């Protein structure tokens with residue numbers, strides 16, 4: 001095969017578990033199509049749907065698969081190459097040959113799916129689908145299910161979403177091994193950034209070194225690289241600034257390996273050889289928050305509680321600096337931490353860097369009884385639920401000094417019992433710091449995934465000793 005697969009039995013077993021969970025009806029899983037960039041034949045790098053990969057493994061465009069939960073029949077629909085195709089692609093395995101590699105004996109031409117779905121609906125049976133996130137799949141589902149395009153979402157199967165989330169949330173040993181490879185490549189991406197950066201360079205020069213590492217491992221990026229001297233801008237994809245002495249460089253970058261598993265790491269380091277004393281103090285507050293959060297990782301605790309405790313620890317550190325006043329527990333209960341840390345502590349990670357987010361955050365990060373909070377800061381916590389053995393997640397606390405937020409809150413004296421606005425105003429150009437690693441939840445605790453990437457102040461400064 002021209003792509004990598006787990007053993008056939010892995011896919012068979014995953015589908016059998018899903019079939020039993022769903023019980024009856026037809027499970028329909030969409031593969032992805034090629035996606036055009038600026039004209040039809042100039043396409044983005046192909047990325048298969050992760051749920052399709054999980055159950056059917058085939059990393060090629062133009063497939064759709066079904067599992068009949070009642071009869072157990074499994075079918076992959078896809079078109080065999082014509083001689084015109086082969087002129088451009090060369091000889092490739094047939095759909096039938098590929099399907100056999102993942103334990104599916106039967107295939108049909110793609111055009112047959114329409115009638116197959118209609119026949120199922122006419123028999124009064126349920127067709128279970130997931131929510132499409134690509135427009136072409138939404139249009140196809142609308143045609144096959146004979147509903148308007150904007151009503152496809154009403155046909156989404158909650159039992160299928162929950163069954164897929166339950167299965168994909170618990171990583172198998174073979175998946176953990178792939179994630180470890182992806183994280184270790186990501187570690188090398190960060191080492192390249194930390195070792196290559198010199199004052200006077202443009203951000204994009206360093207970003208090129210980072211991304212080269214992923215490509216050189218037959219991988220790609222798990223998400224667009226954040227590499228910036230403005231780390232306080234959470235999703236900053238601009239790489240045009242000049243890196244100057246006194247700046248901090250925040251790099252949030254990760255590889256997707258050749259089995260499509262992700263790594264997601266962040267480091268913040270000085271543009272020069274050393275952090276300033278002000279930067280070092282805040283860095284250590286973030287690191288203490290991270291280490292406390294990591295110490296809490298184990299089955300049975302909610303990630304919401306870890307997020308809360310990480311923030312208490314963060315405010316303890318900021319109180320020692322003088323930026324925060326009062327009792328840190330009370331300050332967090334009042335929401336004072338959101339002046340400094342406006343997002344969530346972490347998220348699930350797997351084939352998707354924010355794993356399964358297409359299936360709906362309320363199902364993968366929360367439960368029927370633990371619902372997501374809607375207030376500032378807390379609403380950005382993507383994972384809140386109780387941790388279980390086999391979960392893979394990120395821990396990524398930070399401090400983001402956002403001048404506009406200081407001005408707004410200071411004008412209304414918001415939470416001024418907890419925030420020292422006079423001192424904070426002197427930090428308005430501070431920027432942002434984030435530190436992020438990836439973990440597996442084990443039976444008794446947790447395990448760091450991938451190679452160790454230096455994270456203490458001393459370790460980082462040693463790497464910056466050029």
Ligand SMILES: [Mn+2]
Nearest residue numbers: 264394396436
């Ligand atoms: Mn992350």
